[in-house]
Amino acid sequence: MSGESLRRVREICPKCGSSYVIKYGRFMLKGKALQKYRCKDCKYVWYESIPEKIPQRAYELILKMLRAFIRDMDLRKDLNAAGWLPLNEEDIRLIQELDFCEVDYENMRGRINPFSELPEDLLSTDEGLIFSDYIKSTNIIEEIRKTCKNEEEYRYAIVNGLKLMFQRAKYTFWEKEEGVMPSEVCSLVLSPQWVRASEVFANLLVKNLITSIYGSSSLLSTNESTTGKENYGLLKILNGIKPQFTKIVEYFSKRPELIEFLGLVWFAFKKVEEDKIDYLGARILVLDEVIKIMATKKSIDEDKLRNELKEMSENLDELIEGEPWGLSWGDVFIVPW
Structure with missing residues (x-):
């Protein structure tokens, strides 16, 4: 980690406002240490004093x-x-x-x-920013460990993580032959209203999943108001995917560690976003540690859990093989990194 890339800082050019600023060497002027900066966009060069706290x-x-x-x-x-x-x-x-x-x-x-x-x-500095990202990540990991020791907080984290996963999902619909998918479904999915309707759809899916696996949706807070036309389209979608979603529920019911991991890792991901952690290594650290935490909590081999995660998308696709139309579930049940 050397060279110009580590000298880039999150400064703003005082001339053009660009954040693409490069940090160069330091200079002494009248006994004061100065840091040189140059804007990569407008080429403006300026100097700032280095605080005396650091010799x-x-x-x-x-x-x-x-x-x-x-x-x-x-x-x-x-x-x-x-x-x-x-x-x-x-x-x-x-x-x-x-x-x-x-x-x-x-x-x-x-x-x-x-x-x-x-x-x-x-x-x-970039060094300081990455250092800070790693510290934030270790704090999140410690918070996740504490959450897993409290069953109520743990269940809350899983449910809200799954809710976020469904809300962020890319809902890709497919049909084996053109015209197999109901026209009401096509109209809704292709309409501008789908953005709002998909949020309702996400809430319905997570409520159904949690209720089916855990027998309770009391921790969910959903707002499912839609227009009559949107509601009719959503009902068509839900009725159409019910057979395949039933298989999805059965799949995760037999592998609770997977659905709990997905909920927990999305819960952690939200904290990563809130803390504005940008460095990929620090983000991946959170992912790796959540895998270890889940493997320990469920008393399963860590490599086994990793393999199950790798195979999950393909397994979900195989479950709906033979259906005339449906959702690409591998685009829904995903890890955020």
Whole structure:
């Protein structure tokens, strides 16, 4: 993780307003450290002072420690073991007074303390942003672990995660022969009203699924108001897919770990979105840990769960083989990453 890409920061060009800004070297002017920036769009160049909280000589070392942390987290090291960098005595003197750095004097090494808050100027760098994304991800993972220990909170997470999955789903309809699908269904699916009707459809699906598997939909809050025409089209869809959806319910009833995983991972995904986690490695960390958490909770082998997830889409498609028309369920029951 080196080169120009790690020097890009989330700054705004003061001239054109572009966010495509590159961070270059630092300069000393009248005893002050300045950071150089250049806009990639309008080519405007400007300088900003580096806050004095971080000594100029320590700045590069701190960036190296941030990169070491990112590298270790990419390699899936434990949070307590990530980011340690060998240091000499001069390095230790540079960082030992910084409250966001951690020093292991016995082993002559140091790192950025993942439990401390980074200064704003470090958070503006790509290294700082990725570091922050990883910290947010580990916090989400810890929250998911706690949720799984409380059955009421766990059920709530699953239901609301599934609701989000159905709401975000891409509903792809198909027919074996043209004209097999009811005209009312075609009209609704192809109409502008489908955007609103699909939300109602999603709520109906998740309510049916949860009621069928768990025997209760009391945790669901749905608003299912539609016009008479939309309602008629939805009824046609629901009646048409009922035989295949019954098979879908049976499939997940025999594999509760899959439906619970989907609900939990979509619940976690919502938190990833709310925390604005952009770095892919940090997002994937959440996914990997939710798989481990679910495997532990359901007392199944982690590899077995991963294989079931890989085969799920194909298995769902096979269930509806022979139907004259229907939904591509593999586009509905999906992992968000």
